[in-house]
Amino acid sequence: MLRIEQLTLELPYYPRWWQRRFATHLDQLSFSAAAGSLHAVVGASGAGKSLLAHTIMGLLPANARLSGQCFYQETLLDAKRQRHLRGRHMALIPQSLNALDPLVRTQRQVSWAANRSGLAHKAAWQAAGQALNHYQLDDRAGRAYPHELSGGMARRVLTAMAHAGQASLIIADEPTVGLDPVQRDRVLSALRSLAHQGKLVILITHDLRHALPIADHVTIMHQGRSVETAPASAFTGMGETLKSAYAQTLWQALPDNAFSASEIIHKKEESVA
């Protein structure tokens, strides 16, 4: 359903005010994911995960330089098609809670999202109520302003906004940051159930541990490159079936496993140098 081929993204920066250089943020990134699955994209901060999400949605600044191709349902995803699909077929659950408008009540915001996905006003309002209910947010939460919600509730509101539009591709950008374990599992299982409904869910996270139980496939990203895409089942034992050293290291570095990263990372750095 989503196929990304040799995606390279460069953004300008200005070392001095008269100079403009381009920094590479995504480097020949490729992976593909099928409908009805949950595809996790895992990487450290600065690996380019959020930029990947913005690239797929077409939310990059105008001065970005992009090469490579994205295909959505086997058709090329260009700027015009992205504009058409945004909200209707593709939805983004943003990373920051600041994405909620502090001056608008919750249900109204959700209904705007539904309205933008093509529902009429009245239908959008009902869809918003249903979406909020679906994520265990009652009428009181619907009437509340974002600052009156807890972190977990605000996350669920963002998820409800993506859900209200009935999009078939949902990109969740770090949806579990700052949540306690109970809230986190709630959000993750909500994403899993979206995948069960036949949607493609791209889960962007830095935490491999939380992604593995619910993901079908995992793409490991490092410095803008896709290091490896493997089924979630490959992350077992000492990770022998993983092809790349980086993915193996990442897996073994988890506290539940060997917890021994340093050796391999040093070796890897030498080989890179």
Add this chain to the structure above:
Amino acid sequence: MRLGLAIARRLLRLGLVLLCVAAVSFSLMMASPVDPVDAYLGPQMAQVSPEQRELIAQRWGFNDPAPLQFGRWLQQLASGNLGFSHVYNQPVGDVISQRFQRSIALLGSAWLLSILLGFTLGIIAGAKEHSPLDKMISTYAYITASTPTFWLAILSIMFFSVYLGWAPVCCAGPTGVLSSETGLLTRAHHLALPVVTLTLLGTASITLHTRTRMLALMRSEIATHAFAQGASRLDIAWRHGVRHASLPALTLALASLGELFGGSILIEQVFAYPGLGRATVEAGLRSDVPLLLGIALFTAVFVCSGNMLADSLYHLIDPRMRRKYA
């Protein structure tokens, strides 16, 4: 209960501010070279002997220490007596209320128009940065923001009244006609040019502030999130922009009431419009102390209530601040 307390606190603050304004303007008057006896006598000054002058001064208490005079004046103020204006030959209260009614027609309509126009232009300009429309509106705003009021007023009289003959040159009604006999349409006709001039100038600051707020919003995560939902720029400007930009616009509009009064003095002078601004100039030029003090106090009340209103409305409009009074 807490709302009552908040209102009481604000009123107390207003009272204190007024007391300070009264003290400062009173001491300015005491320090000024205006001799109240001369001002009172006017042209009859020559017919009065020094002994008689001394008698008047004694009768009115001009020889008493300043704090005592101030106290006496405050006492009169408290009982509602603002004094008598010798320029207009009327009690000061009457002069102010008559003049204010005319001024408010001019200032109020210009104020309202400039808010509406400035806010709309700011939203349009800020919705899409660097678009041709944004460039046009910004250029207009920057030019008018740096244009002196009186200069534009003189230019518009020369062009619209003298050259084109569309608008009357002066005053609030035709000369030689009693103000009770002038119709509503004639009044509006006389009001039009000063209102347009004031509006053109007043829009600039509101436009620029609204635009800045809109630009910040358009770069925020709120806008990115809305774009991700498939919203157009117009949609974002209408749904999110109007809410976010109305906060600074409202504050600016209410806080600029003082500036408006200042502007009105110049505009009323140029257009010879008989409002409060012209009364201020007259009172100053012809040493009408009671009228000057009265206008100073009245302006202070007006400007302070504007600021207080802005402060209170902010709490009502912004849900993040509403809690305190709930």
